[in-house]
Amino acid sequence: MPSFMILIRTFDGGGELGIVALISLVAIPKISDSAAYFTGKSIGKHKLAPKLSPGKTVEGAIGAIVGGCLGAWLFFEVLAPKAAPAISDLAVWKWLVYAIVLTITGMLGDLAESLIKRDMQTKDSSSWLPGLGGILDVMDSITLSAVPAYLCWVSGLMS
Structure with a gap:
C-alpha cells in the first residue's frame, strides 16, 4: 500500500496535481486523527471498539x-x-467525498494497527518516534488511505 503514495505523486506525470494529491493524502488523515483525539478526549463517552482500542469513542469518530x-x-x-x-475549480462535493473516504479509511487503518498491536501484546509499535507510539502509529491512517486516494485521483473524481 505505501507504493500507492508514489503512484499518487506521479499520477499526473509528476506535475503539480501529484504534489497536491500527495499532500492531501497526508494532511487530511492526520487532521482527522487529531480532531478525533481532541474530540474524544473532551466529550467522548461511548466506546467505538472497546476490545480493540479502548480509547476510541464514537464522538471521536x-x-x-x-x-x-x-x-x-x-x-x-x-x-x-x-x-x-x-x-481551484474542484466542486465542493468532490473534496467532501474525498475527505470522508480518507477519514473513514484512516480510522480503519488505525483500528487495523491496533489489532496488530493487540495480537503482538504491545502498546507502541516501535520506539522510533517517542510519544507518538511508533512509526506504525504515525503511518497507519495514511497507509490504508493511499489506495482509495489514488483511485479518487485517477478516476477523475478529484478533477
Missing part, C-alpha cells in the same frame, strides 16, 4: 469526520489553489 472535512476545506479551498490553480 464523528469529530474525525468533521475535522477531516474542515481540513479538506482549508486544503482545497485555501492552500492548494495557490500551488495548483487547476484545483
Whole structure:
C-alpha cells in the first residue's frame, strides 16, 4: 500500500496535481486523527471498539469526520489553489467525498494497527518516534488511505 503514495505523486506525470494529491493524502488523515483525539478526549463517552482500542469513542469518530472535512476545506479551498490553480475549480462535493473516504479509511487503518498491536501484546509499535507510539502509529491512517486516494485521483473524481 505505501507504493500507492508514489503512484499518487506521479499520477499526473509528476506535475503539480501529484504534489497536491500527495499532500492531501497526508494532511487530511492526520487532521482527522487529531480532531478525533481532541474530540474524544473532551466529550467522548461511548466506546467505538472497546476490545480493540479502548480509547476510541464514537464522538471521536464523528469529530474525525468533521475535522477531516474542515481540513479538506482549508486544503482545497485555501492552500492548494495557490500551488495548483487547476484545483481551484474542484466542486465542493468532490473534496467532501474525498475527505470522508480518507477519514473513514484512516480510522480503519488505525483500528487495523491496533489489532496488530493487540495480537503482538504491545502498546507502541516501535520506539522510533517517542510519544507518538511508533512509526506504525504515525503511518497507519495514511497507509490504508493511499489506495482509495489514488483511485479518487485517477478516476477523475478529484478533477
